[in-house]
Amino acid sequence: MGRNIDFSYKTNQIIALLALFTAAIGWLLTGEVSAGIYIGAGVFLTWALSREIDPKHDYSAFIAAAFSLLNLIYYENIQxxxxxxxxxxxxxxxxxxxxxxxxxxxxxxxxxxxxxxxxxxxxxxxxxxxxxxxxxxxxxxxxxxxxxxxxxxxxxxxxxxxxxxxxxxxxxxxxxxxxxxxxxxxxxxxxxxxxxxxxxxxxxxxxxxxxxxxxxxxxxxxxxxxxxxxxxxxSVNNLIIYISAILGVTIYFIAVKFSTRTRSD
Known part of the structure; x- marks a missing residue:
């Protein structure tokens, strides 16, 4: 059930870099390498959850990943x-x-x-x-x-x-x-x-x-x-990830529908 990640795709490159960057920021903010790794992995997994929810649209997952950056503000535990x-x-x-x-x-x-x-x-x-x-x-x-x-x-x-x-x-x-x-x-x-x-x-x-x-x-x-x-x-951090995945997909869906209707009018 594993899915291959082809790093020749631009979207995969972006999420990998975003996760690494977030991990580095998390390390600096918490002072713990492990915490930074977990926060960075959380961003990546938020993106992955969104891709499962909305596999048709590549960029809705990035909105979700952006919401999950809230874990940088408060970090306790990511399961x-x-x-x-x-x-x-x-x-x-x-x-x-x-x-x-x-x-x-x-x-x-x-x-x-x-x-x-x-x-x-x-x-x-x-x-x-x-x-x-x-x-x-x-x-x-x-x-x-x-x-x-x-x-x-x-x-x-x-x-x-x-x-x-x-x-x-x-x-x-x-x-x-x-x-x-x-x-x-x-x-x-x-x-x-x-x-x-x-x-x-x-x-x-x-x-x-x-x-x-x-x-x-x-x-x-x-x-x-x-x-x-x-x-x-x-955990609060997991809840942020779960809700971020839904919000990212929902906001992208609304934006697409709105732009489509605007162009048709």
């Missing part, structure tokens, strides 16, 4: 492994790599999901994995393999949630402006996805992506962030 896991889940659903989903793909992601849930003592990761498996059964093949993986994931989810008390609702202040902004952004994102999925998009091999697969992976993304927000131990 890079969780972001990588979300990327893999989305690729399993949308088939953006143009490759067939393999047994190794499914069970390696299941293994990573179990690791994250045990490490964080939170079964919400398994719930998100089960949601991804549900989308896959609707949009892709490997039904029997997915069914078995879902059964294993469900068994872990039940054991962790009911016998180990690994699932609890976060205490949130619903009058807090940030909380309201996050929920509103995630809620409105589903409307944006509906419009985005109508555009013809191609995978890494140049074949047209099934629109239902793309929409399913987009919906999975926002649903996953919502679940992590309500039930997970999500």
């Amino acid at each position: 890079l492994l969780v972001i990588l896991w979300m990327l893999l889940l989305m690729r399993m659903v949308n088939g953006i790599t143009g490759k067939e989903l393999t047994i190794f793909d499914i069970y390696s992601v299941l293994g990573l999901t179990v690791y994250l849930s045990l490490n964080a003592e939170n079964s919400v990761y398994l719930l998100i994995f089960l949601l991804a498996m549900t989308f896959i059964t609707k949009t892709r093949k490997k039904a029997s393999v997915v069914l078995i993986a879902s059964g294993i994931g469900l068994a872990f989810f039940i054991a962790e949630s009911f016998f180990m008390n690994y699932l609890s609702f976060n205490s949130l202040d619903y009058l807090d402006p940030i909380t309201l902004f996050v929920i509103a952004t995630l809620g409105l994102s589903f409307i944006v996805y509906w419009f985005l999925s109508k555009d013809e998009t191609r995978d890494d091999n140049g074949k047209i992506i099934n629109k239902s697969k793309l929409l399913a992976s987009q919906m999975l993304y926002s649903a996953a962030v919502l679940l992590l927000f309500f039930f997970g131990d999500i």
